[in-house]
Amino acid sequence: MKPRHHLYLDEALTEQLEALARKPGGSKSAIVSAALSAYFLRQGAREVDDLLKVRLDRISNQLARIERDGQVLLESFALLVRYFLNVTPPLGEDDKVGRALGRDRFHAFVGQVGRLVAEGKRTLDPEGEQ
Structure with missing residues (x-):
């Protein structure tokens, strides 16, 4: 058996409730x-x-x-x-020494970035200043 409740509702709410109940x-x-x-x-x-x-x-x-x-x-x-x-200044087409030096520097740069990322270090980190 469910408990019985006595509620007081305003007129507008009562009308809406009765309309739905019909x-x-x-x-x-x-x-x-x-x-x-x-x-x-x-x-x-x-x-x-x-x-x-x-x-x-x-x-x-x-x-x-x-x-x-x-x-x-x-x-x-x-x-x-x-x-x-x-x-x-740009390198000349026949400047093989300059291009080789640039390639070596680039590989060194990429290697350094890879090491720092792998170690979780940051260049601009104040605690790990280099």
């Missing part, structure tokens, strides 16, 4: 029970949403910082390349 298969008890169940489910979901909101805000802030850092990095790199290309 439909086939509808009853005031079933409508109120479904409405209360939905309300309580939303309350639980709201608590979860509040907990997730804090974490999502933190992740969003971290992503914003990563995006900003990436833009600074790309702009710095672009300026470095532009400067390098402006101040370095």
